[in-house]
Amino acid sequence: MGQRTALYDSHLQAGAKMVDFGGWDMPINYGSQIEEHNVVRKAAGMFDVSHMTVIDVTGEQCKAYLQRLLANDVAKLKTPGKALYTGMLNPQGGVIDDLIVYNMDGWYRLVVNCATREKDLAWMTRQAQNFAVDIKERRDFAILAVQGPEAIAKVSALVTPEQAALIAALKVFQGVEVGEWFVARTGYTGEDGLEMLIPNTDIVAFWQQLVAAGVVPCGLGARDTLRLEAGMNLYGSDMDETVSPLAAGMGWTIAWEPAERDFIGREALEKQRTAGAAAKGAAYRQVGLVLEERGVLRGHQRVILNNECVGEITSGTFSPTLGYSIALARVDGEIGANVQVEIRNKCLDVQVVQPPFVRHGKKVFE
Amino acid sequence: MSETPTELRYLSSHEWVRIEGDVAVVGITDHAQHAMGDLVYVEVPEVGLELAAGDEAGVVESVKAASDIYSPVSGSVVEVNERLEAEPELVNSDPYGDGWMFKVTYTDDSELDNMLTSDEYLAHIEDE
Numbered sequence A: 001m002g003q004r005t006a007l008y009d010s011h012l013q014a015g016a017k018m019v020d021f022g023g024w025d026m027p028i029n030y031g032s033q034i035e036e037h038n039v040v041r042k043a044a045g046m047f048d049v050s051h052m053t054v055i056d057v058t059g060e061q062c063k064a065y066l067q068r069l070l071a072n073d074v075a076k077l078k079t080p081g082k083a084l085y086t087g088m089l090n091p092q093g094g095v096i097d098d099l100i101v102y103n104m105d106g107w108y109r110l111v112v113n114c115a116t117r118e119k120d121l122a123w124m125t126r127q128a129q130n131f132a133v134d135i136k137e138r139r140d141f142a143i144l145a146v147q148g149p150e151a152i153a154k155v156s157a158l159v160t161p162e163q164a165a166l167i168a169a170l171k172v173f174q175g176v177e178v179g180e181w182f183v184a185r186t187g188y189t190g191e192d193g194l195e196m197l198i199p200n201t202d203i204v205a206f207w208q209q210l211v212a213a214g215v216v217p218c219g220l221g222a223r224d225t226l227r228l229e230a231g232m233n234l235y236g237s238d239m240d241e242t243v244s245p246l247a248a249g250m251g252w253t254i255a256w257e258p259a260e261r262d263f264i265g266r267e268a269l270e271k272q273r274t275a276g277a278a279a280k281g282a283a284y285r286q287v288g289l290v291l292e293e294r295g296v297l298r299g300h301q302r303v304i305l306n307n308e309c310v311g312e313i314t315s316g317t318f319s320p321t322l323g324y325s326i327a328l329a330r331v332d333g334e335i336g337a338n339v340q341v342e343i344r345n346k347c348l349d350v351q352v353v354q355p356p357f358v359r360h361g362k363k364v365f366e
Numbered sequence B: 001m002s003e004t005p006t007e008l009r010y011l012s013s014h015e016w017v018r019i020e021g022d023v024a025v026v027g028i029t030d031h032a033q034h035a036m037g038d039l040v041y042v043e044v045p046e047v048g049l050e051l052a053a054g055d056e057a058g059v060v061e062s063v064k065a066a067s068d069i070y071s072p073v074s075g076s077v078v079e080v081n082e083r084l085e086a087e088p089e090l091v092n093s094d095p096y097g098d099g100w101m102f103k104v105t106y107t108d109d110s111e112l113d114n115m116l117t118s119d120e121y122l123a124h125i126e127d128e
Helices: A008-013 A033-042 A062-069 A117-130 A151-156 A161-168 A200-212 A220-229 A266-278 B030-036 B118-127
Strands: A017-021 A024-029 A045-048 A053-058 A083-089 A095-103 A108-112 A134-137 A141-147 A175-178 A181-184 A193-199 A284-291 A302-305 A308-319 A324-332 A338-343 A346-353 B015-020 B023-028 B039-043 B056-062 B066-070 B075-080 B102-105
Touching: A008 A024, A008 A200, A024 A033, A024 A220, A033 A045, A033 A220, A045 A200, A045 A220, A053 A062, A053 A117, A062 A108, A062 A117, A083 A117, A095 A117, A095 A181, A117 A134, A141 A151, A141 A200, A151 A161, A151 A193, A161 A175, A193 A200, A220 A308, A220 A324, A284 A308, A284 A338, B023 B030, B023 B066, B056 B102
Parallel strands: none
Antiparallel strands: A017 A024, A045 A141, A053 A108, A053 A134, A083 A095, A095 A108, A141 A193, A175 A181, A181 A193, A284 A324, A284 A346, A302 A308, A302 A338, A308 A324, A338 A346, B015 B023, B023 B102, B039 B056, B056 B066, B075 B102
């Protein structure tokens, strides 16, 4: 038996098919993954992501510590509540994890992945030795992502007018403390919506209210197709400790300025940047792929150009919104607009595009 | 829970087989469609294709995974379910009915003896 979130029984009641995910028993779907996907694109769905890890970083030097720890710069978070997506790198420039950090007005809150929890905490603790900071995991929170064009309205109807006003004032990528709850306008679907940190003691009742309001429980299956359509990386598939953020479409998350900010991994990334296309492998980058004929692109399929392997798919799926298959791939340098992918010993023509594939329910690539 | 009709025969690779005279009708089990989740493509064999028992006869792909479909008998494909090209979800909604995949002739009765009964198939998926 794996670890269970506070919503475990609620999932079973909703007819969930449970699977092991990083040591947790989590819902993969509640019947049809495609229907769950579509409801998030068109109305509102909700995901229990309580298996993810919340870490509060406090103390006098919390800002300086995170400026050393993270490739993006928390100094960009000028107002309380603002959020930043960033990689946490090792000295070789590989991605230990990707995470979101919130400015909590004098301290910071991080949400990191589930499967990386232990190594993240160990790494963060080790790096904290030279800083006056306190690192505290918050196991008391459940995390609920309510996503879709109707998500904010559905949540707002269930809270007090004062709370609804706080939520209504949220800008994209911003969070706010609402009593004991923390509510952020973030997500992993490419739709508008909220990610809500709610005490374990409150979550079951709130889940039931949302179900009654017509918010559809959605599993990790739909979460994966939604994030891939939105062109968002999945840790462990699209990048890991051996992959540079520059090769994983995360270049925009590296804060190069100010040049004197010596974040972990900086030196390695700077070498990669100056080596450029000269060195084999130094020019690896992420592209999107689209297969309009029958077949499904999957992780580890090889990308072929002029009969040579130029990279591989890191995540692939059937896109329920588009009706054909899409993928993220890591390829070596410029490969043009048309390549092939090898699927079960056959080479099929695919189009190279710039992710994302879908935003706010609509196709967005050329 | 998934259904496993007693009048059918099964392969450990999760195909079901219905004998209709000298033809075997083949599909994938309710257990298999549940495990795969929503199907998005079904590739059926071409009519006329000669198959040996155990040959790959087609592919089903769900959002999650791809899985080969094997022929339970040796013979030639006489009919395929063309509706599955446009409606792969029929395999999810009606795996033993409208979700059938192909019909193949057979001549060697002993091949039928190699298949599992519903009880044997249920025991097999318990063990998996």
